[in-house]
Amino acid sequence: MDTQSDPAVAPAKGPSYASYLRLDDLLACQSPLSGTHDEMLFIVIHQASELWMKLCLHELTAARDAIATSRLEPAFKMMARVARVQQQLIGSWEILATITPADYSAMRGKLGTSSGFQSHQYRAMEFLMGNKNAAMIDVFADAPPTQATLTDALTQPSIYDEALRALARAGLSVPEGRLTRDFSKPYVASPQVEMCWRTVYAEPERHWDLYELAEKLVDLEYRFQLWRFGHLKTVERVIGFKRGTGGTAGVPYLARVIDQVFFPELLTVRAVL
């Protein structure tokens, strides 16, 4: 027998599976409060979602920076990966929907006023996608480091801001006010920007890279909206029209945020093509 290649007898080199992945730490992080059977699922879904969001932020930040430095191909690679991660996040609603309203009610009291509204990674993702709203940072008033990180994310250009700069570098007429603006403020749609995208879509052979960029952005927005819709419908079937623990009206609030779009001209341009 070739003992050299038998992992059972090969001398240990580098970290083990468990030490590399810090499994002792990771698997000690599930602490149900209610003693109900389903709370383990509730915790695991949220923790897994936060891990996937961590990866999305890692990829989207790098994609934004790649676009900023005219390296569109690596940005496409990262955006394509984010789209697949988003698919994974959307899939989690199917699992969560196996919690019945009564089972959720049995654990809900223990959640107090905690809510997904307090997910700083989710808010950072929204900011990176261009949905800037300074008021969303207020809920982190008791966590100054988180507040500082989010304020930084609010102030920096979004992936869409960088896409518009890429359009300008390619010679398209993006208004100056969309290129050098206060990035902490919400983006306001511009008919001239819509014209730029129209040029890209009307003659993709002249701008294959910008066409690809536009479509990758549309893919991200599409999946982000599917996630929001899946959340809305899951919340509807689990708590109906109860108010949210985070202090919002619940389902009516979630229905309203679906109206917020990230890349407005990429949607409106479709009506003029």
Ligand code: HEM
């Ligand atoms: C039974 C499961 C769930 C219920 C009943 C639920 C309910 C709600 C409600 C009512 C809100 C509105 C804020 C509030 O007043 O609390 C909210 C917000 C939110 N939830 Fe959930 N949620 C569930 C699962 C999840 C999961 C698995 C995630 C994944 C991380 C999540 C992430 C969020 C986020 C990010 C927000 C803020 C959305 C925004 O402000 O646009 N939720 N949720």
Ligand SMILES: N[C@@H](CC(=O)c1ccccc1NC=O)C(=O)O
């Ligand atoms: N907002 C939810 C509570 C909730 O879902 C939640 C609570 C603690 C940690 C994560 C949560 N998930 C998403 O909002 C509710 O109103 O029942």
